[in-house]
Amino acid sequence: MSRPFELDPLFRRLTTLPGVGEKNAALFERLLGGQKVLDLLWHFPIDVIDRRFSPNINEAPNGRVATMEVRVIKHFPNARRSQPYRVKCSDNTGELNLTFFRANKGWIEKLLPEGERRVVSGKVEYYQGNPQIVHPDVVSPEERESLQTVEPIYPLTAGITNKVVRKAAIGALGFIPKLPEWLDPSYKKQQQWIEWDEALDAVHNPQSVGALDPEHPIRQRLAYDELLANQLTLGLVRQRQKKLGGRSFECPGLLREKMIEALPFSLTGAQERALSDIDTDMVAKARMLRLVQGDVGSGKTVVAALAMLRAVECGAQAAMMAPTEILARQHAESLKPLLEACGVRSIILTGRDKGKAREVLLQQIANGAAQIIIGTHAIFQDDVIYEDLGLAVIDEQHRFGVEQRLSLSSKGKGTDVLVMTATPIPRTLTLTAYGDMDVSRLDEKPPGRKPVETLLLPSEKLESMVDGLQRKISEGARVYWVCPLVEESEFSDMAAAEERYDVLKQFFGDQVGLVHGRMKAEEKDAVMAQFASGALKVLVATTVIEVGVNVPEATIMVIEHAERFGLSQLHQLRGRVGRGSDQSYCFLLYSGPLGETAKERLSVMRATEDGFIIAEKDLELRGSGDILGVKQSGALNFKIANIEVHGELLATARDDVKLILDRDPELSSERGLALKTLLYLFERDQAIQYLRSG
Ligand code: ADP
Ligand code: MG
16 A cells, blocks of 8 residues: 555645745744645644634733724824834724834835724733824725634744734635544543544634643644554564564573573662563563663663573574763673673674774674674664674664664574663653553662762862862772763864863873764773773763763762753753762863752752653653654654643553554454554655555
8 A cells, every 4th residue: 555645645745735835835834844745744733812802902812812993093104213113093993003123114104094994803912091003904994804713823933923823824724635534433432532633723723722732632733643654663573672582591591590590690680670570571472672771770681681591592693782982891891701601602893994904804704703792883874784683782872763773683594682671761862762562660779878978069060070089089989970961062072171171181180081973993992991991080071071980989970060951951961970888979060150949950860860760851841852862753743732732642642552453453454444544644754665565
C-alpha cells in the first residue's frame, strides 16, 4: 500500500494556497518547518482576538478589543513625520481617537471620510484620559459581519503577518479530506471526541481562549492521533524486530562465572535483577530490545560486560558502542583484564584506526578472532563485517533514533540489542523515546558510597577554595575542574579552559592537565590516562568528561559558572566523583547575583543526588524543551502533543496499540487500514514498510 490518494491534497505544496507564492514560500517554510499544506494545518493558533464585543464608546474598557460603529468627525494630520496622525470619531456616548503612525494621508482620508459612519475594531487604550485605538481595522457598516469575528492568532515569523497566515489557513481547511476513523469507537465515544476532519477545522476556528487549552477535547483528540501514530510506529518496529526472530543464547554461563570471580566486588541486587531480565531475553528465541537505565555510578558497564559474555560463550560476537573515543578506550581498558581472565579476546576500534591497522582489526572482526568489539560509531560502519554478531550494546546513548537502532542490529542475524543509559528519563519520556524497548532499572548503587557533599560558592571565593584544594591534593585527592560553557562554541570553551589551566598551573605546577574537545584523540587519551594513574592530580576540562568517565580516585569536582549548566548536566558531571569509598565534594561556582530560578536550580543540586528527582525538577523549572538531550533523538518532536499535559493519553495510546497489534498484527482489518492511513498522515511511511517486509 502506498499513500492513500485521499491524503494527496494535504501533501501538496503550500503555494497552492491563497496568499502563498514563490516569494514568501521560504518564509512559510521557516515558520512551519515544511512546505506542505499539512504543515500549515498542524500550525495551531496560540491566541484568539474576540472582536464580537461591541460596547458603546463610554463603556469600552481599557485594554480590551472592541468593535464599535462610529461617525468620523475630524482629521488631525501630523505636522511632523514623527508625530501620529489622529482621527476623531464619536457615537452618542463619547469620543474615540483613532491613531496612526507613519501612515499615508491620502489612504487615511479614503479609509475614514469625514462625516461618514464606519465600524472600527481594535484594542481600546486610554491616552490622557481619552479612549483611543492605534491602527484600528476599519470597514463600512455593511461589512460589519466580516470584521466582527473571533480571529485566531498564529505563531508568526518576521515577514509573515497573521492576516497572511490566516488566509492561507482558511484555504488549507478546504483541503481537509474525510478519512476513515482510526480511533477505537468506544474510546472515542467515552471521550466525546468529534471526527478528525471536524476537529482539525475546529482547532483553526477557536471561539474562545478556552479552545486553545491543550486539554480541550478537540486538541486532545488531535494530540491522541499523534501519540497513537507514535506508539503504533514503535509497536510495529518492535513487532518486526521480534518477528525477524532472534536466537537463543542458551549456555551454562561459565565465562560469566569466571568474570564474576575476578571482580573485586559482588553485584548489587539491582545488577542481578537487570542481568536476569537480560538472560531471559537472550535465552528466548525473540530478539532482545532492552534498555538498562541506571543513574551515574550505578554500575552499568559490568552488566553490559556480563551480558556480552553470554553471547560469546554461545559462540557469537558482542559489540559495545560508546559515544566518545575517551569512553570507548576506558571501557576497553577496564574490561580487558577481566575479559582476559576468562580467556576472551577483545579489540577496540574507533575512528582513529586507519589504513593497515584498521584492515587488521576488520579482519579480526570478520573472521571471529575478535570476540568482543568495543568502540565508537566506527564499529557499525558499512564496511565492518562481523562473523556473527549476537549482541550489540549501546552505552550512554539517548541520542539514538529508532531507525539507527535498527541499522545496528542488522549487522547480524537476529542480533540482540541492549541500550545503557544514565539518563534518568521520567517515565512518560521513556515511553515515547524508548516505547519499543523493555526497561530494566538499576535503582540501587554499589554499597559503601558516601554521598557527595555539594557546596555553592560565589566565584570570588575561588582563591580560597584553591588553597583548600592544595591541602586535599597533598593528601592524595584528585580533582576534576570543569570550565564553563561559553556561547555554545567549542572554540571559546577551549579558550576558557586554557586560561584556567594557565592559572592553575601557577598553583599546582605540572600536576595539572587539560582536555578539551579540540584536542586530538591520542592527546586526550594520554591526558586522561595520566589522570587515571595519578600522575596528574587536577584535570581541567570542558564538558568532554561529561559522559561516563570513571576514575574512582577522583573525589573533587569543581564546576565553574554552574549556573550556565542544565541540572541534568550538573548531575552527570557530579556523578564523576563519589565513586570510591572516600568522601567526595562538588563545588558549584557561580558568578554574579543569581535569579530566583537559578538559585532554586542550584539548591536542588545541593539537596539531592537522586537523578530522578533532579530530572523531574529540571522538567518543572525549564518546562519541557531539551531535557537531557532526548529531544535530539527526534522522539519528542511532537507537532501537537505535549507529553507534560498529555501523559495519560500517551499511556492509553500505548495500551491501545498493544491490543491492536495483538488482534490485527498486519493491520488488515477495517480499523487496521484506517490506522495505516494515520501512519501516512504522520509521515511514518517507514513503519509501514516494516509491515510489508514482515
Ligand atoms: P555507570 O553506571 O555510571 O556506567 P560504571 O559502570 O562506570 O557506572 O561503574 C562505576 C564504578 O562502580 C566503577 O568503578 C565500577 O567498577 C564500580 N562498580 C560497579 N558495580 C559495582 C558493585 N556491585 N560494587 C561495587 N562497585 C561497583
Ligand atoms: Mg557508564
